[in-house]
Amino acid sequence: MAITIKKVSTMKELKRFIRFNYRLYKGNPYSVPDLYDDMLNTFNKKKNAAFEFCEAEYFLAYQDNKIVGRVAAIINHKANEAWNKKNVRFGWIDFIDDWEVSDALIHTVEEWGKERGMTHIQGPLGFTDFDAEGMLVEGFDQLSTMATIYNYPYYPQHMERMGFEKEADWVEYQIYIPDAIPDKHKRISDLIQRKYNLKIKKYTSAKKIARDYGQAIFELMNEAYKPLFGYSALSQRQIDQYVKMYLPIVDLRMVTLITDADDQLICVGISMPSLSEALQKAHGRLLPFGWYYLLKALFMKRRAKMLDLLLVAVKPEYQNKGVNALLFSDLIPVYQKLGFIFAESNPELEMNGKVQAQWEYFETKQHKRRRAFVKEINN
Numbered sequence: 048m049a050i051t052i053k054k055v056s057t058m059k060e061l062k063r064f065i066r067f068n069y070r071l072y073k074g075n076p077y078s079v080p081d082l083y084d085d086m087l088n089t090f091n092k093k094k095n096a097a098f099e100f101c102e103a104e105y106f107l108a109y110q111d112n113k114i115v116g117r118v119a120a121i122i123n124h125k126a127n128e129a130w131n132k133k134n135v136r137f138g139w140i141d142f143i144d145d146w147e148v149s150d151a152l153i154h155t156v157e158e159w160g161k162e163r164g165m166t167h168i169q170g171p172l173g174f175t176d177f178d179a180e181g182m183l184v185e186g187f188d189q190l191s192t193m194a195t196i197y198n199y200p201y202y203p204q205h206m207e208r209m210g211f212e213k214e215a216d217w218v219e220y221q222i223y224i225p226d227a228i229p230d231k232h233k234r235i236s237d238l239i240q241r242k243y244n245l246k247i248k249k250y251t252s253a254k255k256i257a258r259d260y261g262q263a264i265f266e267l268m269n270e271a272y273k274p275l276f277g278y279s280a281l282s283q284r285q286i287d288q289y290v291k292m293y294l295p296i297v298d299l300r301m302v303t304l305i306t307d308a309d310d311q312l313i314c315v316g317i318s319m320p321s322l323s324e325a326l327q328k329a330h331g332r333l334l335p336f337g338w339y340y341l342l343k344a345l346f347m348k349r350r351a352k353m354l355d356l357l358l359v360a361v362k363p364e365y366q367n368k369g370v371n372a373l374l375f376s377d378l379i380p381v382y383q384k385l386g387f388i389f390a391e392s393n394p395e396l397e398m399n400g401k402v403q404a405q406w407e408y409f410e411t412k413q414h415k416r417r418r419a420f421v422k423e424i425n426n
Contacts, residue, residue: 050115050151055105061090064105067117068141069331077190078197079323080331089178090119096284097174100125102163105139106155108148116142116149120156121174122163126279135160135424137170138178141198142205149205157424169214169277169421171196176278177289181217181394182206186415192355193322194393195219196417203418211420215276217394219415222356222406224382224389228375229408236376239369245313247377248304253295260304261290263312264360271360276396276419293317300385301354303377305370313362316374318382321353321391352388359402371405 055061065086072078090105092098101123108116121136137156142148157168172180179196184203191197228236239245250256265286272278281289297319305314361370382390394417395402 049110050147051109052151052155053107053109055107060107061087061105063114064090064107064117064139067107067114068139071141071143072197075197077188079191079193079195079326080329082326082329083331089174095174096282096288097123099282099284100279101174103174104159106152108142108152110145110148115145116140116152118142118152118156119173120159121172122160122165123172123174123279126277129279130277133164133166134169134421135163135165135167136172137168138173138180140171140202142202144199144201146205146208150209153209161424161426165424167421167423169419172277172419175281175285176272176275177281177285180277181215181417181419184216184416184418186219189414190323192391192393193326194355194357195415203420206420209422211422213418214421215419216397217417218397218403218413219394219417220392220403220406221412221414222390222392223410223412224387225379225409226383228379232372232408233376235369235372239373243365243368244308245370245373246306246308246310247373248306249377250299250302250304253297253299256299256302256304257290257294260312260315261294262286264304264315265289267312267315267362268358268360271363271366275399297357300381301378303374305373313365314370314374315358315360316356316378317358318354318356318378318390320385320387321355323353352386354382354387354390356390356392359405366401367404372408375405 053060055064065081065083069080072080088094101121103119103121105119106117107114118140119138121138122134123136126132127134135156137153140152142152153168160168171182172178179194181196182202183196183198187200248260250259265281269280273280297317301318303316304312307313359371359374392406397416
């Protein structure tokens with residue numbers, strides 16, 4: 048049957064756009080649903096600060112009056128300017144295993160981008176690096192995380208059939224929490240702390256950490272992540288948004304700041320208990336009972352055995368100098384006390400040796416791989 052593509056133009060259609068993913072992956076033991084309210088805010092052009100420099104439209108694919116696919120078409124003008132590209136992104140793409148559906152969705156994004164002067168289509172990517180990115184190509188039998196995309200194995204097959212090529216890969220690791228801080232790790236930590244007069248900062252108040260270092264945390268991210276694939280610097284409005292959104296909900300025991308002799312932030316590590324199973328139980332909704340599962344995962348004693356490493360950023364001049372060892376020397380005893388067995392690294396660019404080197408003293412397992420695809424748009 049013919050495929051019809053319709054642009055999302057009403058709130059009712061946007062809700063259908065979000066819910067299609069829930070329906071397509073209903074009962075899948077590895078998929079982790081996004082929080083419905085977060086998605087509504089993400090796609091809201093008035094609420095999402097990324098729309099200061101992004102433009103986007105959302106599309107639904109229909110077959111016999113039934114939704115069979117979805118996709119977001121996005122242009123991040125700041126990223127295009129920073130990387131001297133003319134890319135249109137496809138994001139939040141989902142489709143049934145039907146070539147006509149995926150073809151129609153991608154063709155729609157290509158045409159939308161071509162009308163706006165774009166020469167290449169890439170994805171899956173979101174508005175910014177704070178959105179999930181990269182299509183899963185290995186690890187389909189592994190539990191996903193709150194920060195990543197899960198997709199069926201047929202997705203990358205469709206991309207390759209349409210002529211897409213690999214643009215970048217991310218790898219993910221399970222990192223097992225050691226019984227004790229590795230000896231070499233500890234020696235490096237002690238040495239680096241004395242050599243550069245570094246200080247570990249811990250907080251017990253979200254208001255105080257936001258006041259003292261909220262701005263600095265995200266400025267450090269902009270500095271540390273600037274060279275990474277497709278990164279576009281966070282705007283001041285985004286920083287303000289993320290300080291209010293994230294710092295109040297993290298367990299501050301698992302937040303470590305490292306400063307230099309002048310109290311300038313040079314490293315930050317933020318991790319949290321895995322919310323994967325809680326989000327599955329909540330089915331992406333806070334009400335009526337989803338809030339209970341999420342609070343239980345975050346703050347109650349019986350929590351998941353897995354933690355997510357949400358953010359590790361080191362000032363460029365301190366990278367490869369052992370600062371990461373100092374960071375995890377502080378965090379490992381916290382992880383042990385809280386009963387975690389392993390951590391999920393979340394995506395790391397496969398060529399980012401600086402990041403992967405920090406796991407050399409740990410037992411690890413590389414268990415997932417995801418990919419950003421790219422192709423030229425035909426004239």
